[in-house]
Amino acid sequence: MNSECLDELFAKAINKTKSTVSNHFIINASSICITGDIHQDYKATTSFFIRDAKYFHKWHNTINESLISELISSVGVNIKTPLSYSYGCSSAGDTWLIQKALVSNKSIYLPDILHRCFLIGQAFVFFYILGTTDCHKDNFVFSDDSLFWLDSETLLSAYYFKNLKLINQPEDNFFSNNDFNLSELLKTNRREGTSNTEDLSLFNSFIRSLPAEIDNAKILESMHDGIAFGYKCCFNSQSFIFDWILCTDIESTRVIIRATRIYEQIIKFLLDSKNEIERDFRAEKIFKSMYNLGISEEGVLSKLRQISTIEINLLKQGLIPKFRIKDLPLEIKNKYSIAKNVVNRINSTNCSKLIQNFNKIINI
Structure with missing residues (x-):
């Protein structure tokens, strides 16, 4: 990915975070950093500092974390999820939460x-x-x-x-x-x-x-x-x-359909193109390889093509695809x-x- 495209993506993702936190917290906007993949609508996990303590801002549209915490606690395994410092909804209706950063204690004994x-x-x-x-x-x-x-x-x-x-x-x-x-x-x-x-x-x-x-x-x-x-x-x-x-x-x-490392290689391959014609040619080649996995069942192939179409359109923009089950062209199991x-x-x-x-x- 060339530096100009990268700078533009980062700026859009950081501005997305600013749009939600600026009215809630007094923070140094220049301290906001991208700490995760940049997904659809330029959403990415970011970090910043409030009174010298580090926090993470996450866009949240998956299973409610408090419900998952309830499940884990009731089952009785010793796994925990971080407590939310704050949460809210953006002007566009997107939900977000802020969590205080956790650091592993060193194990000595x-x-x-x-x-x-x-x-x-x-x-x-x-x-x-x-x-x-x-x-x-x-x-x-x-x-x-x-x-x-x-x-x-x-x-x-x-x-x-x-x-x-x-x-x-x-x-x-x-x-x-x-x-x-x-x-x-x-x-x-x-x-x-x-x-x-x-x-x-x-x-x-x-x-x-x-x-x-x-x-x-x-x-x-x-x-x-x-x-x-x-x-x-x-x-x-x-x-x-x-x-x-x-x-x-x-x-x-x-x-998670494919590892981020695979997506990153594809993005680099596409954005290193000399022009749009070469980029489209490379995109078509990658697109076919995404579902050409030795599967002969037409129903499965059709679903893979639909998913790969979504993936390649996002990758051409330098974005890492993120899917929920309700976003995929699959039969939803009850x-x-x-x-x-x-x-x-x-x-x-x-x-x-x-x-x-x-x-x-x-x-x-």
């Missing part, structure tokens, strides 16, 4: 380290059962003996998009489909249509931070204990989870069906199977 291993085990079970994706390291913070989940908008997303992931060669698949990997909670050094193999997972970033003398056997034992605890919590909360899904606007779930699927997932697995798959992924 063995009991604290093992407790964090226990938390990772719980998170593995909870996110697998609730069909959560986009669980990379930047979405989590260890603080106050808890694992804080900073971006909860993809809860249940795996249940919705599963029907577009039936591809024979997953190593060549932009629609990565690995249930137990939870889209980057445990491991990310796999091929994703990009040469970037850096591991961005919560698990591996945590393991790399540990002293070399920590015994792997103790790490695994604590994580296995966390898996057992998390599964027991979910198993005992089946009725509550079922009812919660029925009473919640789960159609607002965000669906809430009862989703709730039933979650309960079936709880009952179709057990601790030993979860531990076996966990060990297979982390490979330590």
Whole structure:
């Protein structure tokens, strides 16, 4: 992306934030920084300072975070979502919230380290059962003996998009489909249509931070204990989870179709074009590759083409596509069906199977 386009995108996204916060808070407008992807309507997560404390401004149109916090608390796993410092609605009707920045406390002593291993085990079970994706390291913070989940908008997303992931060669698949990997909670050094193999997972970033003398056997034992605890919590909360899904606007779930790293490469490829003719030629080439994944079923191909059309139109503007399930040309499954699927997932697995798959992924 050339610097002129980048500057224009950043300016529009920052002005979008200014339009909501300037009437509510006394802040230094020049301190507003882009900290996330720039999506449709130039919306992006931004940060700024109020009285020397850092805050994040987020555009919020997915599942209500207080309801997700209620779900987690009722299930009993030790995961938390940040409290909102403030929230409101813009003149255009867009909802937003402000959260105080959280920073991970450094783990020094063995009991604290093992407790964090226990938390990772719980998170593995909870996110697998609730069909959560986009669980990379930047979405989590260890603080106050808890694992804080900073971006909860993809809860249940795996249940919705599963029907577009039936591809024979997953190593060549932009629609990565690995249930137990939870889209980057445990491991990310796999091929994703990009040469970037850096591991961005919560698990591996945590393991790399540990002293070399920590015994792997103790790490695994604590994580296995966390898996057992998390599964027991979910198993005992089946009725509550079922009812919660029925009473919640789960159609607002965000669906991650492709990794941001893939989108960024496409944007660079398009905006490096010499002129509009070359850009359109490149866009058509990329567009075809987005859905040309060896799928022969015409119904699935048609849906992929519709989704890819939306994607390519946004990418040509330098924007990262962001979808909710209600925005996609898919048949919306009813809430009862989703709730039933979650309960079936709880009952179709057990601790030993979860531990076996966990060990297979982390490979330590």
